[in-house]
Amino acid sequence: MKAISQTFQEISPADFFYRNREIAGFANPVRAIFSAIRELVENSLDATEPMGILPDIYIRLSNMSDEDENFYVLRVKDNGSGIPADYVPLAFCQFLFSSKYKLKQSRGTFGLGGTMTILYGQITTNKPVKVISSTGPPKIYEYTLMIDIQRNRPIVLDRRIYDNNDKWHGTIVEVNLEGDYPKAMPKILEYLKQTAIVNPYANITFVDPRGRLYKFERTVAKLPRQPRETLPHPHGIDVETVYRIIRITRCKTLLDFMQEHFHRVGKRTAQRFLEFAGFPEDADPKKLKPEEVVRLVQAMKNFNEFLPPDADCLSPLGEDILKAGILKELEPEFVAVTQRSPSAYSGHPFIVEVGIAYGGKIPVGEDLILYRFANKIPLVYDESGDVSWRIIKSINWRNYGLMPGMPFAVLVHICSTKIPWKTVGKEMIADRPEVSREILNGIRDVARQLGAYLSKKEKAKYEKTRLSIFAKYLPKIAEFSAKLAGKEKIPDIGELLRRARKIEED
Amino acid sequence: MKKISFSTREKRREVLARLERFGLDLYEQLEKGIFPNITMPSRSIDNIYYSPELRQYVLGDKKIKRSASNIRHLRPFAQLVWMAFFTHELTQNQKTSTLRDVFYSAQAYDISFKDQDESDDIITDLETILGCTREDFNVFPEESSAVFGDLTIEYTIPNYEGKRLNLTSHPDGVMIGPALTSAEFIETSADKVIAIEKGGLFTRFIEERVHERFNAILVFLRGQAPRSTRYFIRRLNQELGLPVYIFTDADPWGMHIAMVIISGSANAAHIRELTTPDAKWAGVWASDIINYKLPSDKLEDIDVKRLHELMRDPRYKDELWQREINVFMRIQRKCELEAFSRYGLTHIVDKYLPQRLKDLED
Numbered sequence: 033m034k035a036i037s038q039t040f041q042e043i044s045p046a047d048f049f050y051r052n053r054e055i056a057g058f059a060n061p062v063r064a065i066f067s068a069i070r071e072l073v074e075n076s077l078d079a080t081e082p083m084g085i086l087p088d089i090y091i092r093l094s095n096m097s098d099e100d101e102n103f104y105v106l107r108v109k110d111n112g113s114g115i116p117a118d119y120v121p122l123a124f125c126q127f128l129f130s131s132k133y134k135l136k137q138s139r140g141t142f143g144l145g146g147t148m149t150i151l152y153g154q155i156t157t158n159k160p161v162k163v164i165s166s167t168g169p170p171k172i173y174e175y176t177l178m179i180d181i182q183r184n185r186p187i188v189l190d191r192r193i194y195d196n197n198d199k200w201h202g203t204i205v206e207v208n209l210e211g212d213y214p215k216a217m218p219k220i221l222e223y224l225k226q227t228a229i230v231n232p233y234a235n236i237t238f239v240d241p242r243g244r245l246y247k248f249e250r251t252v253a254k255l256p257r258q259p260r261e262t263l264p265h266p267h268g269i270d271v272e273t274v275y276r277i278i279r280i281t282r283c284k285t286l287l288d289f290m291q292e293h294f295h296r297v298g299k300r301t302a303q304r305f306l307e308f309a310g311f312p313e314d315a316d317p318k319k320l321k322p323e324e325v326v327r328l329v330q331a332m333k334n335f336n337e338f339l340p341p342d343a344d345c346l347s348p349l350g351e352d353i354l355k356a357g358i359l360k361e362l363e364p365e366f367v368a369v370t371q372r373s374p375s376a377y378s379g380h381p382f383i384v385e386v387g388i389a390y391g392g393k394i395p396v397g398e399d400l401i402l403y404r405f406a407n408k409i410p411l412v413y414d415e416s417g418d419v420s421w422r423i424i425k426s427i428n429w430r431n432y433g434l435m436p437g438m439p440f441a442v443l444v445h446i447c448s449t450k451i452p453w454k455t456v457g458k459e460m461i462a463d464r465p466e467v468s469r470e471i472l473n474g475i476r477d478v479a480r481q482l483g484a485y486l487s488k489k490e491k492a493k494y495e496k497t498r499l500s501i502f503a504k505y506l507p508k509i510a511e512f513s514a515k516l517a518g519k520e521k522i523p524d525i526g527e528l529l530r531r532a533r534k535i536e537e538d
Numbered sequence: 539m540k541k542i543s544f545s546t547r548e549k550r551r552e553v554l555a556r557l558e559r560f561g562l563d564l565y566e567q568l569e570k571g572i573f574p575n576i577t578m579p580s581r582s583i584d585n586i587y588y589s590p591e592l593r594q595y596v597l598g599d600k601k602i603k604r605s606a607s608n609i610r611h612l613r614p615f616a617q618l619v620w621m622a623f624f625t626h627e628l629t630q631n632q633k634t635s636t637l638r639d640v641f642y643s644a645q646a647y648d649i650s651f652k653d654q655d656e657s658d659d660i661i662t663d664l665e666t667i668l669g670c671t672r673e674d675f676n677v678f679p680e681e682s683s684a685v686f687g688d689l690t691i692e693y694t695i696p697n698y699e700g701k702r703l704n705l706t707s708h709p710d711g712v713m714i715g716p717a718l719t720s721a722e723f724i725e726t727s728a729d730k731v732i733a734i735e736k737g738g739l740f741t742r743f744i745e746e747r748v749h750e751r752f753n754a755i756l757v758f759l760r761g762q763a764p765r766s767t768r769y770f771i772r773r774l775n776q777e778l779g780l781p782v783y784i785f786t787d788a789d790p791w792g793m794h795i796a797m798v799i800i801s802g803s804a805n806a807a808h809i810r811e812l813t814t815p816d817a818k819w820a821g822v823w824a825s826d827i828i829n830y831k832l833p834s835d836k837l838e839d840i841d842v843k844r845l846h847e848l849m850r851d852p853r854y855k856d857e858l859w860q861r862e863i864n865v866f867m868r869i870q871r872k873c874e875l876e877a878f879s880r881y882g883l884t885h886i887v888d889k890y891l892p893q894r895l896k897d898l899e900d
């Protein structure tokens with residue numbers, strides 16, 4: 033008999049993402065170059081806006097050499113907070129290292145995007161990444177780095193320090209990668225344009241490999257309100273999170289524990305909850321047995337008296353900024369926006385913002401035009417699987433005097449500490465009843481406003497034609513009746529024309 | 539020989555006066571600073587009645603009002619006033635115009651009609667308001683029929699005014715156009731009018747000297763007779779006191795050609811002086827198909843349907859009509875005027891016509 037032998041092997045997160053790069057959006061050269069730009073731009077936006085800095089982002093994509101068309105150098109420069117020098121290697125060359133594992137809204141969430149871009153560049157070109165960063169004077173640091181994929185560790189190839197005389201702060205990432213820009217170009221430009229819609233307070237400049245310059249200029253100097261970090265809401269909790277909290281807590285009783293570590297739990301609520309869950313108020317959280325932790329989490333999910341999470345941790349655009357962004361990029365004839373009041377699904381707060389734009393640069397297509405955004409990031413792939421798409425297709429637009437084929441576009445922005453993604457690809461939002469209800473009501477609201485605008489416009493147009501009909505025919509009636517009657521003088525109809533105007537106003 | 543009184547000039551003066559009054563009324567409303575309006579009898583189906591006394595369709599009492607303050611009325615209102623002005627010019631200058639000409643003429647005055655139907659419609663409005671026919675204000679349809687026989691007329695149109703013509707002078711007949719319609723009747727030796735649906739037979743009648751043999755004025759109807767022809771026949775009947783006999787195909791459509799001359803059409807309910815109530819349908823009847831053994835065709839579905847309609851039509855209530863409709867239904871056959879040729883080309887003139895005229899005169 034021959035023994036069956038099996039080899040067991042542990043792989044690092046870096047190795048895992050190396051093997052499964054398609055799940056992070058790097059499946060092929062077309063998609064990869066799109067994702068690389070997207071990840072770096074989003075990191076730059078995260079490094080500016082939440083710090084109260086108006087973003088200036090410069091993107092340059094150039095061919096690595098004249099010979100090979102398919103290799104590129106991507107350089108993204110921002111005026112953000114910069115990264116403390118010691119953290120640069122970890123931030124960029126270690127997977128699942130992030131400053132954004134907090135309960136507040138940000139674009140990045142996984143500690144994956146930037147690093148994945150660098151990993152992809154490394155495995156396709158075998159070249160290191162260059163990161164230049166400063167958090168402000170006195171110094172600027174320049175790192176040349178690679179990733180030790182098997183160990184998920186950064187390898188520092190070179191480190192230089194310069195004087196920072198210009199009070200510069202920000203980060204420059206320069207990465208080499210394989211890609212297919214000609215094929216990816218339409219999506220990249222669409223992505224940048226839509227990014228400009230939801231970030232009208234940013235200057236974004238893009239120079240493509242053929243030297244073409246695309247500029248998306250800032251039109252508002254106001255930033256969205258900044259998100260405040262928050263505690264987890266009991267409805268959104270799981271067993272693992274509770275364990276982590278138990279490990280670090282200093283609370284001696286469950287009564288304190290509930291108030292200290294959970295969002296919107298005061299003394300009265302904590303007491304009523306513990307009674308509901310069947311735990312004594314003075315039980316020591318650190319002594320809970322595993323099955324008790326599970327029971328506690330179950331009870332948290334089932335207790336209906338927790339106040340809903342509040343939206344301090346969110347950073348919606350606000351109606352003014354959304355409107356400014358739409359006006360800037362779509363130059364519509366009419367725009368309406370609405371921000372729905374905060375709501376929550378499974379303990380995760382969210383806010384839906386909806387806009388509708390009509391006319392101007394909006395193209396007339398056969399189908400409806402939808403722009404989707406999540407946490408100020410445009411979603412340009414997989415539209416038909418998204419909840420917003422389903423909703424706009426289900427609406428009877430005729431009720432609002434609209435129909436597909438008219439030049440109007442719907443914009444849906446969802447912001448949340450936890451976007452209900454359908455897949456890890458972060459392109460489609462799942463159908464959660466709480467969320468879809470808000471989307472639907474938001475769309476209805478702006479559609480009504482557009483409908484009202486169009487009917488008013490129609491009426492004004494009608495009124496104009498109406499008066500022109502009076503102006504055209506009354507003089508004829510006067511002229512020919514005078515001639516018939518053999519009169520020299522044609523009756524003055526000025527007064528009648530003035531009265532014609534009034535008939536409608538009454 | 540009869541001497542006939544002059545009527546055309548007076549009629550023209552009256553039409554001009556009516557047009558001027560119409561204009562003056564609007565003018566005065568405008569001078570008072572009010573949106574002018576026009577009231578006229580409604581021509582909608584629910585206001586059309588058959589008048590047994592007049593033996594024609596007439597309009598009821600329902601009126602419609604057109605106001606220049608109503609956006610939907612403005613355009614037709616202006617068109618109507620222009621039409622009145624334009625036809626006044628025509629009548630005054632003794633110029634004529636076809637319906638099509640009128641439609642095109644409007645453009646020169648910056649008045650537009652989307653098609654000729656629209657301008658024809660406005661002409662009908664004007665007829666309704668003035669209570670006279672478009673021929674009275676010198677507007678004629680394109681198609682025209684012809685007349686032949688011993689009648690001397692005197693033209694009243696410019697350049698021909700005072701000139702006389704005997705209607706036997708042209709062997710094809712004389713076209714019943716504007717000049718003839720407005721001519722005065724001077725004298726005639728005829729004692730009847732024979733109106734014929736079809737051109738072939740009209741020519742045959744002239745060749746066979748029917749006008750002499752029967753002392754008749756022959757009128758070629760060209761199918762459903764145009765209004766000017768109906769008006770002309772009426773004048774022959776009223777002014778000259780001549781009885782009128784109408785010959786058509788033996789089918790419901792032929793019957794109706796005769797009926798429209800006699801009792802008018804619903805379309806012309808707003809006009810009185812177009813009918814000739816004493817005219818007679820002289821054939822070809824359904825019963826002639828049997829009595830004269832005429833070659834015939836089977837009735838089509840559409841013929842039968844039409845017969846059913848006619849049976850209920852108040853204009854057809856008299857005995858002759860009802861009888862013939864019933865014969866049609868019974869034998870399910872129809873025939874054309876030309877069917878008599880079966881017995882030789884002159885049979886209809888030699889045999890049928892004298893017999894039928896004799897019967898009807900009794």
Ligand SMILES: Nc1ncnc2c1ncn2[C@@H]1O[C@H](COP(=O)(O)OP(=O)(O)OP(=O)(O)O)[C@@H](O)[C@H]1O
Nearest residue numbers: 075079123130131140141142143144145146147203
């Ligand atoms: N341009 C930048 N300026 C400042 N800090 C940056 C910049 N780019 C990356 N970082 C830091 O590096 C960390 C890792 O970035 P990375 O893109 O890998 O993950 P993330 O943005 O946190 O999450 P996600 O996977 O969703 O992008 C960030 O959390 C941030 O702290």
Ligand SMILES: [Mg+2]
Nearest residue numbers: 075140145146
């Ligand atoms: Mg990121």
